[in-house]
Amino acid sequence: MRVLLGVSGGIAAYKVPAVLRSLREDGHAVRVIPTRTALQFVGAPTWEALSGEPVTNSVFDGADTVDHVRLGREADLVIVAPATADLLARAASGIADDLLTATLLTVTCPVLMAPAMHTEMWQHPATRTNVATLRERGVQVLDPAVGRLTGADTGPGRLPEPEEIVHAAMGLMAARTRPGAQDLAGLRVTVSAGGTREYLDPVRFLGNRSSGRQGIALARAAADRGAEVELVAANVDASLLPEGVQVTAVETTAQLDEAMHRSAERAHVLVMAAAVADFRPATTNETKTKKRGDGAVAPIELVQNPDILASLVQQKASGQVVVGFAAETGDAEGSVLEHGRAKARRKGADLLAVNAVGTDRGFGDVPNAVHLLDAGGTDVAQGSGSKDDVATVVWDAVVRLLTQRDPAHSGAGSARTER
Template sequence: MRILLGVSGGIAAYKAVLLLRLLREQGHAVRVVPTVSALRFVGAPTFEALSGEPVTTEVFEDVDRVQHVALGQGADLVVVAPATADLLARAAAGRADDLLTTTLLTVSCPVVMAPAMHTEMWEHPATRANVATLRARGVVVVEPASGRLTGADTGPGRLPEPEEIARVALDVVEARPAADLAGRHVVVSAGGTREPIDPVRFIGNRSSGRQGVALAVAALARGARVTLVAANLAGDLLAPVRARGAEVVEVSTTAELRSAVRGAATTADVVVMAAAVADFRPVAPPAAKIKKVAGRSPAPIELVENPDVLAELAAERLRVGQVVVGFAAETGDDDGTVLEHGRAKARRKGADLLVVNAVGHAVGFGTDDNEVTVVDGAGATVATAAGSKRVVADAVWDAVTSISST
């Protein structure tokens, strides 16, 4: 793949060197197009040595080749990292006052920008408006990370790590040409809810949230606006979703998840309940930790049933025409197989689709791969998928788009 790596002038420009090396090691041809100020942080010889390509900031070099047009026409992907507030403003305004901004006006390939700046600059209304303008034109502007900035400052505005920028950028190129979820709002729940027993203990489950995150990432790649309701997910799992611009709502208990999903679902075209929701919760968890007393058995914990969030959503349809998808994590037993239990659950829940998968130790939960059967509300098989959780996610979205387009 032929990649243009734009670099603008910020302290985070040193990470562009790491990104360049990473992209080259993956076999891509990379041409670095810096701004003049970028070369005050990282010199042209460094970029030239690692890319094997010439580096210039000038429109008036190689004029006979019309370089600013030739670069854009030959690119499969443009990545700008870091993208400073100034670069975002110039790109949004359509300025063409150096080789990088001129090239940005000539490309027809995907463009990914990774902003880096102080928190105050990132949150300024002018920057937010520029980002909105670029996104409206189809530019993928990833959300900056939150952390240590220049000096002692911390907050949102930190450039994401090169590995994450590369993942986002390459995913954009590999995304399906037909953005079949474009213009749709998708709500996905992921993870596992936790019900407090006391201030330090809880009833939970083994769900890592990886399948739900894969569903969110796949939906973003297919053009959707995504709200991810994340139940007790690790920060590194949320990074790819946040970087791609999804709204993330973090929750812990089933009640919190129910409130967040229902709130987001009022504007959603599709709701996918991939989270493993606790069926029961303690009636009255104590305010203090339950102490172990030698020779005495603990008092029984009285449980009460949680609301069935999926069944509620399927019955109420908080928006006209809304597609509701559930997940059924099942184990086989004397009463039936995984799929038989899943088919019965599909008929009870009333969702449009139910994704049935076997779970257990080292199966389904916490693994990189998954194997599922997608059934409709009557329990009939619609699709099957096996492989990485991203492969499974795309199979689920294929099933969603097939029924929502009919």
């Protein structure tokens, strides 16, 4: 495969040689196109030595073969890492003032951009608009990682690790080339994401550690595969929300319950990926709860919340598919999978994704791993890796289930039951 690796001028450029090396080791031919400022961080000799190809950032080099057109036409894949705020702005505006931006106007192959910048720059409305524009045009713009930035700063804006960039790029190519890449076209899909909050008073709440990243990945993947998607987001960082989907924001379990049942009236597939609070305070104080002078702690009485997944299963329409998620920890009474199988039989969802959670897995910007169980608790698929990897496994399983029920379901344009 012929890969163009664009590098723009950010400190994270020092990580990108690892991306280049990985691509080369996998047998791909790679041409590096740095911006002028990128060469301030990693020089041309490094890129040439690792790629085995010449490096330039000028449209006047290779003018006899019109390289900015030739390279774009010959490319099978374009990766831009890091994609700085400046590069995103120029690409979104169609500016072509160097070899990289000129080439981006000529490519027709898949394009993946991995942003890296300070948090304030990533969250600025101008950057968000530019990212939305690029995504609407079909460019896959990754969400930056959350972590240590330049200096002492921490937050969203960190370049994803090289192996994650390569993995996302290969996944993009696989999605574009496999049959049925639009196998959810014509379907209406609702995905819940995040974690609900149950308020004790105007200041405090009972919550959980869910970031919503898995649900967001599921919503984004469904949209990429052609579905009309509604994302019911419970307390999710707005910077993580994908473009191209309808977002309904909720906070509490009661609000999530109402939103999911309302959406269920027209959805073909429901995915309950949100982490829902099992209990809520019996009463909510209208003012902040104060400490007692004697040091005694007032007990908090809890009542059980409605079981949204079980209710959706009980009320589902003919042909509707319901997928649940179960975050589990093993204990003395059973393993993660044993608890998951029992829950699958109890809930009755068409598919239940069971995943182990802990301090360094499942929740947040970390890898995930799931067992997909049917309503009887039998394994039908397994998936592990990034949240995007898991999303692919889940949707592949949904498509198999839809095809089993209706052999006419074979991708875009197939007949489906209208609700």
